[in-house]
Amino acid sequence: MKKSILLGTLAVAGLTAGIASAQSTMEQVQARGSLKCGSNEGLAGFASPDANGNMQGFDVSLCRAIAVAVLGDAQAVEFVPLTSQTRFTALAAGEVDVLVRNSTWTFSRDTDLKLDFVGVNYYDGQGFMVRSDLGVSSARELDGATVCIQTGTTTELNLADFFRVNAISYEPVPVATNAEGQQQYLAGACDVYTTDISGLAATRATFEAPGDHVILPEVVSKEPLGPVVRHGDSAWGDIVRWTLNAMIAAEEYGVTSANVAEMAAAPTMNPEINRLLGTEGELGAMMGLSKDWAVQIISAVGNYGEVFEAYIGENTPVGLARGLNAQWTQDGLLYSPPFR
Amino acid sequence: MSGPSSIAFVRRDIIAPAPPPPGQAGVLRWMRENLFSSLTNTLLTLLSVYLIWSVLASVMPWTLNGVWGASSLNECREIRDARGLETAACWAVINERWLQLLFGFYPTDDRLLASVFHAEPLAAAGGLEAVFGAGSNATARIEFVNAMKADLSNLTIFFFGYWRPLLAVVLLVVAVAPILYASLPRGLLWVSLAYPFVAVFLFWGGSVWGPATVALGLVAALYIGRLVSARLGLLAGALAVVAAFFMIFLNPLGVIGHTGLFPLFPHAKGVLDALMPLGLPAIPSDQFGGFMLAIIIGTSGIVLSLPIGILLALGRQSTMPFIRWVCVTFIEVIRGVPLIVWLFVASTLLKYFLPPGSSFDALLRVIILVTLFASAYIAEVVRGGLAALPKGQYEAADSLGLDYWKSMQLIVLPQALKVSIPGIVNTFIGLFKDTTLVVFVGLRDPLGLTNAIRATPEWNGIYWELYIFVALLFFTFCFFMSRYSMYLERKLQTDHR
Numbered sequence: 001m002k003k004s005i006l007l008g009t010l011a012v013a014g015l016t017a018g019i020a021s022a023q024s025t026m027e028q029v030q031a032r033g034s035l036k037c038g039s040n041e042g043l044a045g046f047a048s049p050d051a052n053g054n055m056q057g058f059d060v061s062l063c064r065a066i067a068v069a070v071l072g073d074a075q076a077v078e079f080v081p082l083t084s085q086t087r088f089t090a091l092a093a094g095e096v097d098v099l100v101r102n103s104t105w106t107f108s109r110d111t112d113l114k115l116d117f118v119g120v121n122y123y124d125g126q127g128f129m130v131r132s133d134l135g136v137s138s139a140r141e142l143d144g145a146t147v148c149i150q151t152g153t154t155t156e157l158n159l160a161d162f163f164r165v166n167a168i169s170y171e172p173v174p175v176a177t178n179a180e181g182q183q184q185y186l187a188g189a190c191d192v193y194t195t196d197i198s199g200l201a202a203t204r205a206t207f208e209a210p211g212d213h214v215i216l217p218e219v220v221s222k223e224p225l226g227p228v229v230r231h232g233d234s235a236w237g238d239i240v241r242w243t244l245n246a247m248i249a250a251e252e253y254g255v256t257s258a259n260v261a262e263m264a265a266a267p268t269m270n271p272e273i274n275r276l277l278g279t280e281g282e283l284g285a286m287m288g289l290s291k292d293w294a295v296q297i298i299s300a301v302g303n304y305g306e307v308f309e310a311y312i313g314e315n316t317p318v319g320l321a322r323g324l325n326a327q328w329t330q331d332g333l334l335y336s337p338p339f340r
Numbered sequence: 341m342s343g344p345s346s347i348a349f350v351r352r353d354i355i356a357p358a359p360p361p362p363g364q365a366g367v368l369r370w371m372r373e374n375l376f377s378s379l380t381n382t383l384l385t386l387l388s389v390y391l392i393w394s395v396l397a398s399v400m401p402w403t404l405n406g407v408w409g410a411s412s413l414n415e416c417r418e419i420r421d422a423r424g425l426e427t428a429a430c431w432a433v434i435n436e437r438w439l440q441l442l443f444g445f446y447p448t449d450d451r452l453l454a455s456v457f458h459a460e461p462l463a464a465a466g467g468l469e470a471v472f473g474a475g476s477n478a479t480a481r482i483e484f485v486n487a488m489k490a491d492l493s494n495l496t497i498f499f500f501g502y503w504r505p506l507l508a509v510v511l512l513v514v515a516v517a518p519i520l521y522a523s524l525p526r527g528l529l530w531v532s533l534a535y536p537f538v539a540v541f542l543f544w545g546g547s548v549w550g551p552a553t554v555a556l557g558l559v560a561a562l563y564i565g566r567l568v569s570a571r572l573g574l575l576a577g578a579l580a581v582v583a584a585f586f587m588i589f590l591n592p593l594g595v596i597g598h599t600g601l602f603p604l605f606p607h608a609k610g611v612l613d614a615l616m617p618l619g620l621p622a623i624p625s626d627q628f629g630g631f632m633l634a635i636i637i638g639t640s641g642i643v644l645s646l647p648i649g650i651l652l653a654l655g656r657q658s659t660m661p662f663i664r665w666v667c668v669t670f671i672e673v674i675r676g677v678p679l680i681v682w683l684f685v686a687s688t689l690l691k692y693f694l695p696p697g698s699s700f701d702a703l704l705r706v707i708i709l710v711t712l713f714a715s716a717y718i719a720e721v722v723r724g725g726l727a728a729l730p731k732g733q734y735e736a737a738d739s740l741g742l743d744y745w746k747s748m749q750l751i752v753l754p755q756a757l758k759v760s761i762p763g764i765v766n767t768f769i770g771l772f773k774d775t776t777l778v779v780f781v782g783l784r785d786p787l788g789l790t791n792a793i794r795a796t797p798e799w800n801g802i803y804w805e806l807y808i809f810v811a812l813l814f815f816t817f818c819f820f821m822s823r824y825s826m827y828l829e830r831k832l833q834t835d836h837r
Binding site: 040041042043044045046047048049050051052053054056057073074075077078080081082083085086089090097177179182202203205206207208300316317318 | 413417684687743803
């Protein structure tokens with residue numbers, strides 16, 4: 001009997017799906033009243049649920065910012081948990097509107113997979129963590145070390161490259177997940193644990209004695225992580241790109257969630273701020289958004305720096321320094337094109 | 341020399357039975373016979389005692405000294421150090437998150453919670469409609485709910501916030517009981533038949549008329565078939581059922597873009613919705629999670645795979661080559677590929693075959709794949725049962741003049757299924773545990789949730805406590821299934837071994 005219900009629901013689902021596919025992503029989101037954001041199932045600092053099931057984190061905040069820009073409501077987001085295997089197909093198949101899930105921007109993903117990386121919200125790189133009593137100060141001294149490494153990731157390939165280039169040997173200890181890697185490393189099954197620096201920092205923060213472990217200075221890969229949309233709907237890609245840029249630019253110009261209402265009340269001396277906040281020009285309308293779209297984003301979510309400090313900055317358990325993710329004016333890589 | 345006998349003592353009463361000497365009775369004797377009967381056994385006993393003691397000595401203090409009241413792993417560690425303990429489990433994570441492990445992110449009935457337990461702040465915030473109504477601000481609503489849940493105990497939220505899945509599980513017990521235990525009144529079987537529709541309504545919500553009209557439509561299709569078969573024979577009846585089913589649920593003309601009166605089902609639902617709008621808030625399947633997900637997938641898989649499996653087993657033994665080949669191919673293909681591969685097929689590959697933009701419920705995909713997978717295994721288990729029957733049983737059925745279905749129903753299957761019980765339950769237990777594999781296709785099963793919980797800054801770095809809790813949940817269910825199968829075997833035992 002149950003089978004027939006399944007068939008019935010299937011038929012109904014097929015019917016509604018036929019109606020939905022004719023619209024642009026923006027129209028779909030507005031018709032649905034919520035943004036479908038592909039997110040990590042759980043990654044410390046970037047996406048994690050609190051006791052009531054509300055998602056929080058650095059990546060989550062970008063999803064919320066997009067929802068504010070399009071729908072005016074930071075909570076109008078449905079988070080779809082995606083694994084590293086299912087994330088790109090889910091996006092391509094239209095199960096999510098945007099993917100913000102620590103995805104590295106690579107050539108083949110951008111071109112061959114027919115996806116668009118619209119920006120970088122976190123510049124990561126692969127690093128190494130060792131026990132400080134080993135007395136190692138550089139990854140080049142790791143000759144003959146055992147290394148815990150997650151299988152099937154780009155980190156595995158980067159590791160092999162690094163050791164080959166430096167003509168030193170290592171013995172891999174394959175692990176399946178970050179959780180397993182932490183346990184193996186703590187149990188002494190490997191001398192070195194390698195993954196993205198942000199992951200290493202988050203992992204080290206959970207140890208009983210974080211001071212007994214050091215993250216080595218070498219960064220052996222480029223991992224620009226950013227939001228991804230489908231090919232073919234450039235208007236939607238623009239909204240996601242400029243939402244991120246608005247958060248970055250707001251930090252550059254000193255617009256914070258605390259002072260944004262005041263700055264948006266009347267035009268300021270800086271025309272760039274005025275255009276960003278909509279007190280001058282009609283930038284929002286060019287994307288089909290409201291005039292004060294950036295004001296809403298910054299007052300609901302905060303600027304890039306605020307979000308960084310709230311979830312992954314030095315005062316959080318993850319404890320990451322800004323490093324490459326500082327503004328270009330402070331020797332970082334964050335550089336928003338002008339709002340003009 | 342006459343006179344009294346020279347025998348000095350004659351016992352005139354019976355000695356009261358004396359207790360056996362120490363060492364020949366009770367615990368001591370049992371120990372001597374079972375634990376210390378020889379040198380080897382004594383050594384093995386001592387070794388085992390040592391092993392058990394050393395395991396318990398390290399595990400029990402950790403378990404029993406566990407910290408229950410803390411809000412983060414670091415707080416747990418501080419409490420442990422303050423108590424001067426060497427190791428202590430941090431059960432506080434279970435204390436805080438057990439609802440999440442059970443239900444995932446399934447939404448609570450916040451309206452009910454607010455109006456019953458949080459009435460004063462609700463009135464202050466402007467009443468139900470202002471907080472939860474259609475035009476309300478989502479951010480304000482979530483702040484209100486967070487403040488409310490901080491006030492309420494987890495038990496209150498469990499019983500009142502999650503009453504829908506709870507009621508569905510309680511009714512599941514009621515619906516399954518008459519099938520499992522023949523001593524219960526047969527009238528309860530109607531509850532079992534109605535249960536799938538009630539469960540779908542409780543879990544997914546939406547209009548009450550959705551599941552109700554589906555049920556009515558099915559009954560109507562079967563009734564039409566019965567009427568036709570009474571007049572025109574079995575084949576015409578079967579065709580009538582299929583025709584009626586299509587007219588009610590699927591419009592065969594819809595494929596070529598024809599719409600109108602058919603299918604009848606949406607029209608009936610629409611009319612009833614307009615007349616009496618009754619229902620619960622709809623909850624999409626991507627919000628299902630936790631142990632509830634294992635129960636939903638496991639139970640539907642178990643219930644659906646048994647009949648499909650039996651039919652496949654019969655089909656594989658059929659004398660009609662077409663049916664036999666179809667069944668053999670199905671069983672071998674499904675069984676020859678790992679479940680995880682099928683799940684990936686369900687979650688990713690299927691999308692390439694469906695029209696772009698169509699979203700075919702992820703949970704439904706997984707249930708279908710798990711069901712097909714389990715039915716292939718059940719088919720082979722039942723085939724084993726069929727093969728175990730002596731050929732005389734089949735011949736006896738034939739000699740009584742029974743047709744194929746009657747002989748299967750009355751003679752062959754009751755015996756074959758009885759033989760297959762351990763194998764069937766074995767498959768079911770395996771299926772239930774395999775539901776954790778859905779973590780790999782992005783559904784939030786209990787193991788996936790342990791990852792999500794670990795990702796929060798408070799609980800990052802906690803492993804054993806979460807895994808132990810999940811293991812206990814699964815063990816409870818699997819142990820019940822295994823006990824039930826033993827009960828059933830004893831009850832159905834007719835041979836005299």
